[in-house]
Amino acid sequence: MSEDAVKAMKQQVGIAAAQRVQSGSIVGLGTGSTTAFAIEHLGDRLKSGDLKDIKGIPTSFQASVLAKKYGIPLVTLDDVEKIDIAIDGADEVDPNKVLIKGGGAAHTREKIVDSLADVFIVVVDSTKLVETLGSTFPLPVEVLPVAVSPVTRALEALGGKPELRMGVKKDGPVITDQGNMILDVTFGSIPNPAEFEKTLNNIPGVLDNGLFVGLADVVLVGEIKEGQPIVREL
Structure with missing residues (x-):
């Protein structure tokens, strides 16, 4: 699969997750290349007025830098009672929605934020789906x-x-x-x-x-079908 195809998959799945965020939400902002597209799209929705009054809780320095770049106001865990929705990637996802995360070395903070979210949406491309955890990723x-x-x-x-x-x-x-x-x-x-x-x-x-057990509520998977990127829910 070409780099462009993988990028297109990641972009579509990131956008699909960002579309699920509603105005007034506290949003956990994950780390990694797929989540970066979600953060960018949240910024676009804020700019266009389609989305209002959201606040982000970053899981890493990378997420914090991207949120600032795209105009998403940030808060800390000290400032909020709960997190409405978190969007984050994964390195492996098994059929029970158990994850391996931590390829970006941010899994400890990610686990704290993702576990506090009412809804945790995992965004991956189809290469991250495995039958047994640990089979492709340490x-x-x-x-x-x-x-x-x-x-x-x-x-x-x-x-x-x-x-x-x-x-x-x-x-x-x-x-x-x-x-x-x-x-x-x-x-x-x-x-x-x-x-x-x-x-x-x-x-x-x-x-x-990096084992995330019983935390993922929704897994959105980007795939290429007949040359076009599509998103399906696991």
Whole structure:
């Protein structure tokens, strides 16, 4: 599939999600390339007057920068009682709408925001759909820097192959917005995500991991049909 086709899929699915936001909403703004199209379209709707009085809660520095660029007013979790709707991408989605997230190293904040939303909409292109979680994408685990070695050993004991995520165009490891490090752990498959999420988070030094269980309400999937991008709901 061409880069243009993938971009068209992401754009259509981002727009479809942004269309579901109503005036007066508090909106969780996710991280990543597909969600970026949703943030852009929310800005367009505000500019045209089609949408009024929304406030965004960003899940990352990237989401915050994009929201400011497109004129979406921002608030923090301290300022709101609840979040009406959150829009976010995913790296893998299984048939039960369980997700692996964290390719952008923002999953800890994303999980907080997405879990508080009345409706959490996941936006993906069709390449992100899998039968079994962990089959195409490693599971990101956010770790306190002081605990990288013991957590690595604990993850290996659980059958994982952890690798410290390294920066691109930067020497050294990726540092999250919270100042921590990411271990990308290959498990091959994760048959019981709900139990596994708890097991991983009980390892001392682990802040959170990229398994999102029971959080996704709606999954919008961008596909190419007969050369045209379409969006379907999972």
